[in-house]
Amino acid sequence: VDRKTRCTGDGTAASATPIDGLEDMERCLSEGLVPVSIYNDAAIFQAEQSRIFGRCWVFLGHESEIPNAGDFVLRKIGTDPVIVTRSSDRAINVLSNYCRHRGTEICRADRGNRSHFKCPYHGWVYSNTGAWVGAPHMNEAYGGKLDAKQWGLMRAPQVDVIHGLIFATLDPNAPPLRTYLGAACWMLEALFTLHPSGVRVVGPPDRILLKSDWKIPSDNFSGDDYHLESTHSSTEKIGVTRGFSQSCFIGHSFELGNGHNFVGHDAARTGAPLWGYPPDISSHFDLSRLDDVQRKMVTDTPPTVGTIFPNLSFIRSIGIAQPDRPPAIFTSLRLWQPVAPGLAEYWNWHLEWVFLAEDHADRAYEIGQYNVGAAGMIEQDDTAVWEGPAKASASPWLRAAGAKFHFQQGQPGPTEIPKDPSWNGPGTHRASGFGDYRQLEFYRHWLRLMRQPMR
Numbered sequence: 001v002d003r004k005t006r007c008t009g010d011g012t013a014a015s016a017t018p019i020d021g022l023e024d025m026e027r028c029l030s031e032g033l034v035p036v037s038i039y040n041d042a043a044i045f046q047a048e049q050s051r052i053f054g055r056c057w058v059f060l061g062h063e064s065e066i067p068n069a070g071d072f073v074l075r076k077i078g079t080d081p082v083i084v085t086r087s088s089d090r091a092i093n094v095l096s097n098y099c100r101h102r103g104t105e106i107c108r109a110d111r112g113n114r115s116h117f118k119c120p121y122h123g124w125v126y127s128n129t130g131a132w133v134g135a136p137h138m139n140e141a142y143g144g145k146l147d148a149k150q151w152g153l154m155r156a157p158q159v160d161v162i163h164g165l166i167f168a169t170l171d172p173n174a175p176p177l178r179t180y181l182g183a184a185c186w187m188l189e190a191l192f193t194l195h196p197s198g199v200r201v202v203g204p205p206d207r208i209l210l211k212s213d214w215k216i217p218s219d220n221f222s223g224d225d226y227h228l229e230s231t232h233s234s235t236e237k238i239g240v241t242r243g244f245s246q247s248c249f250i251g252h253s254f255e256l257g258n259g260h261n262f263v264g265h266d267a268a269r270t271g272a273p274l275w276g277y278p279p280d281i282s283s284h285f286d287l288s289r290l291d292d293v294q295r296k297m298v299t300d301t302p303p304t305v306g307t308i309f310p311n312l313s314f315i316r317s318i319g320i321a322q323p324d325r326p327p328a329i330f331t332s333l334r335l336w337q338p339v340a341p342g343l344a345e346y347w348n349w350h351l352e353w354v355f356l357a358e359d360h361a362d363r364a365y366e367i368g369q370y371n372v373g374a375a376g377m378i379e380q381d382d383t384a385v386w387e388g389p390a391k392a393s394a395s396p397w398l399r400a401a402g403a404k405f406h407f408q409q410g411q412p413g414p415t416e417i418p419k420d421p422s423w424n425g426p427g428t429h430r431a432s433g434f435g436d437y438r439q440l441e442f443y444r445h446w447l448r449l450m451r452q453p454m455r
């Protein structure tokens with residue numbers, strides 16, 4: 001991988017070398033097949049860091065996590081640690097957490113409020129805008145001067161916010177965030193502007209190590225309705241959920257391009273228009289700010305899950321209720337953070353509408369945790385099955401045999417689901433949850449980027 005990477009002399013790297021194992025993948029995808037090798041492979045993982053996480057817009061958190069000047073949270077872009085700060089000018093700064101002196105990680109706290117960060121190794125100090133501001137023994141060590149402009153923390157070249165969601169990209173030449181999101185902008189608007197005050201996070205994000213490649217949950221949340229009946233059958237057996245066996249039959253596919261995909265469900269069949277929000281909440285929503293197609297979508301087929309490429313996923317659903325508690329709607333954002341080949345960290349943020357009182361937010365957190373938290377009824381199922389592909393990917397037997405995974409549901413033939421010819425929204429709509437269209441779209445975009453040479 002990247003064998004012919006050459007240093008351009010200005011610190012950037014360029015490569016025109018194809019990545020081993022991907023030469024044939026386009027043909028595989030056209031046949032609805034995905035090589036097992038891509039889920040647990042050091043070379044692929046390394047290439048993803050530059051080709052996917054080095055140039056995509058990556059989700060870092062929500063504005064409500066850093067409301068005040070000085071607030072910061074520690075996050076990652078790919079495997080690179082970054083400090084996301086709110087400086088006194090209200091700007092959001094995304095700073096490399098590696099000290100410019102000798103590379104020690106400066107900030108060790110997950111969150112806090114600081115105007116400055118002091119490196120624990122030799123004591124260089126940076127402001128929360130990333131500016132270099134000082135070092136111990138300036139006279140003796142540096143003759144009293146050191147060019148501050150040269151030695152500030154590295155800054156993500158582009159940072160932007162949409163509906164409170166903070167994104168950054170390490171690629172200075174990446175298109176603007178809204179261009180990158182494309183039709184997914186339209187979807188995010190439908191999900192997050194039902195009330196003008198928007199949403200906020202409730203509590204800090206959970207983090208769980210997942211013995212899975214980050215692409216598996218990203219592809220699952222693109223709209224894998226097919227797994228619900230099987231993976232989560234235990235919740236139906238004990239009577240806390242129902243209807244998973246119907247998920248594909250009442251599913252609606254929204255393929256938005258650039259690897260972004262969502263799936264919704266027919267509200268007439270679930271009995272849950274607007275996700276099932278009760279009237280005391282939904283009566284506050286103002287759908288007049290949505291276009292006609294968005295309005296119809298959130299009312300008739302509200303999107304339940306989705307993935308914004310590469311690794312941000314969304315879920316909004318009626319939560320399984322504890323036996324003594326009424327059900328409630330929860331919204332979560334989850335990030336499938338690459339850690340190492342076959343290993344990811346799962347981050348999970350619970351969100352609630354700002355206009356709702358604190359007890360609603362507490363309830364949203366509680367029901368979100370009960371369902372998709374670290375020990376959630378649903379998430380325990382998913383995290384168990386998602387380990388398989390990474391293990392299979394490392395199998396010498398499967399590798400030697402050139403094994404492929406099956407994504408052929410909906411290929412031309414009797415199971416093909418036609419595109420909805422009457423769809424007036426962006427992207428493609430299909431009136432079914434069957435078909436691997438969304439997942440294949442995710443992998444097609446992944447392959448496009450993996451094969452695109454670095455500039």
Ligand code: FES
Nearest residue numbers: 099101102119122
């Ligand atoms: S490594 Fe940070 S001050 Fe030396």
Ligand SMILES: [Fe+2]
Nearest residue numbers: 227228231382
């Ligand atoms: Fe699941």
